[in-house]
Amino acid sequence: MTAAPLPYRVVGNRAESTDTRTLELEPAGEALTGFRPGRFAMLYAFGVGEIPVSVAGLRHGVLSHTVRGVGAVSRALCAMRPGAQVGVRGPFGTEWDLASADGDLLVVAGGIGLAPLRPLVRAALSEPEAHGRLNVLIGARTPQDLLYRRELAAWGRPYCGVTVDRPAPGWEGEVGVVTALLDRASFTPQDTTAFLCGPEVMIRATARELRHRGIPPERIRISLERNMHCATGHCGHCQLGPLLLCRDGPVVGYDRAEPLLAVREL
């Protein structure tokens, strides 16, 4: 972990959808180590500002981040061409901890929430014998908003399903909330570890449904990407009850998060 950002060079910038791009970054000098699926970096667009962004890929020393342009910093990052420099601090936060998941895997993502789950899915695919069945359930707003389209076909072992809220002409897949895909997944609830990331309302609804189906709360891991600022547990910006999400999260067990998510204002 570093205090000052280290310079990284943009080596790729691919459009995922109209407002979302995946950046690939290589160290311009010294490299940061310790990035794991679930953890995040603080990305600094020089002269604009710094924001937390999850790791969306970790391959051969290249860090991938999928960024949705919603404000000044995220849009500046999305606009960066290969060769541009970004400041990177990190890694921060907790990881998904795939190694401790022995049985079936259930990955449930909503919208940009698929980004932090991609490296987890890739890791699970690279060591199939270490886990049970891999199910990936994805909810997106429209078919055009679906991330990593070219990769998804390889993700279903045995099941990778996508559902959208608003289909476009020609869409032949499912329409509806992501929990409706659960009937199509194959998993043994008491031995399943679930990994959830997306809007909090979706996380809450999905976690409740998984509890109802018999997955123990400590086996439901959720990533809470509340607005944060310092990323080092000092400023209190991202506090959720007793948790400072930049330090104790973003990945937390539902056994800890459930009572906090039920509170109206935290």
Place this chain on the structure above:
Amino acid sequence: MRHAGVLAALREGPRARLLALGREVSFAAGTRIFEEGERADRFWIIRNGTVNLDIHVPGRPAAVVDTLGPERLLGWSWLCPPHQWHLGAEAVGQVRAWEFDAAEVLSLCKDDHELDHELLSYVVEVIGRRLRAARTRLLDLYGPYGSGPQP
């Protein structure tokens, strides 16, 4: 066989008595199973394939609002007035289903209180779940920050 959806919600006895009234039907891809506004006098339990539920929007292609897969209940408008479909339904690929005549099922339920209670409870749960899902989707949760609620 392990059941899901409506068949899992019914115990063995009522399930068998309901299924005894079912007819096996199949719909080719693209078949309109029912249309919005038509009389709702039957329902289906999907065995395999997928069905799109849609709303007619004047001057535009029908907007798909939901999809239903295996073992899901297709149709509940038969249960309460005005007994009209409030959505349309179309088979996405080849669909196989059990079809039930609403009048026959309701008449069996008059004497079979166990089935009546379990089926009704299930249908109410389905309606509740679909209502919650529809409301959640009104929030446009996956939209860019700003269109959905701020945490």
